[in-house]
Amino acid sequence: MEERGFDAITVNDLCERADLNRGTFYNHFNDKEHLLAMLEDEVMADIGLLQGRMHDITLADMLAYRVAKRPLPLLVELFDYLREQSDFLHAVLGPGGDARFGPRLREAVCENLVQNILHEKYRQNPTAFVEYYVAFYAAAYLGIIACWIERGTPESSEVMANIAMRLFFIKPGESIEL
Numbered sequence: 001m002e003e004r005g006f007d008a009i010t011v012n013d014l015c016e017r018a019d020l021n022r023g024t025f026y027n028h029f030n031d032k033e034h035l036l037a038m039l040e041d042e043v044m045a046d047i048g049l050l051q052g053r054m055h056d057i058t059l060a061d062m063l064a065y066r067v068a069k070r071p072l073p074l075l076v077e078l079f080d081y082l083r084e085q086s087d088f089l090h091a092v093l094g095p096g097g098d099a100r101f102g103p104r105l106r107e108a109v110c111e112n113l114v115q116n117i118l119h120e121k122y123r124q125n126p127t128a129f130v131e132y133y134v135a136f137y138a139a140a141y142l143g144i145i146a147c148w149i150e151r152g153t154p155e156s157s158e159v160m161a162n163i164a165m166r167l168f169f170i171k172p173g174e175s176i177e178l
Contacts (some may be wrong), residue, residue, distance in 0.1 A: 005096025006036065040092065040101055043085055047108050050078055057116050066169060071161030079164075081159035082145060086153050093146055104144060107143070110138035137168065143160065 011032055029035040063074045066072050082089065082151065092101045100150055114137045115123060122130045141164065148160055155163070170176065 001091035001096045002094065003096075004099060006032075007096075024074070036092075036098060039088065040098065043088065044083060044104060044108060046085075047078075047105075049109055050074065050081065051112055054112050054116055054140035059111070062165060062168070066165055069156045069162075070086045072165060075161035075164055079148075079160040082149065083153045085155060086149050089145075089149050093149065105145070106138050106142040113133075113136050113141065117170070140167065 009032060011022060011025055014020075015022050016030060016037070018025075023034075025055045029038070056076060057072070060073060093105075094099050111134055126134075144160075144164055144167065148155065
């Protein structure tokens with residue numbers, strides 16, 4: 001994907017690179033789209049394990065860690081996982097990757113995290129503005145993840161968790177120092 005884009009890759013290319021014959025490939029996958037879907041689904045399943053714990057995070061939790069100037073442990077774990085998968089994510093989120101994967105990642109990670117720290121009254125009775133608010137922050141968080149991966153994950157997971165938390169609480173006109 002990095003070299004030519006997913007659309008230009010053939011099953012022969014994959015088999016040659018993996019030193020497999022086509023029969024072995026087709027014993028496991030219907031086609032290259034099936035292979036990509038399985039790889040993406042593995043990432044989403046792993047994220048799903050973290051996602052279950054996201055439901056327990058509250059605004060008070062985030063604020064307590066923010067005041068203590070410590071990263072939220074679950075965010076550190078998330079960035080650790082994203083770092084482990086960074087080669088795959090770089091390819092699949094890049095220009096030659098799968099345009100459908102970014103929205104899946106945004107929904108699974110970003111929208112759920114933002115939804116969980118909303119005040120209860122907004123979670124139970126969302127207005128159009130609340131939906132736009134969630135969409136705005138979810139897209140911003142996906143942007144943070146994509147930028148970090150594009151840059152080669154140079155910052156530690158702890159630093160990224162602090163950045164993610166700081167950006168959530170920053171006010172217009174406030175200093176943009178970490």
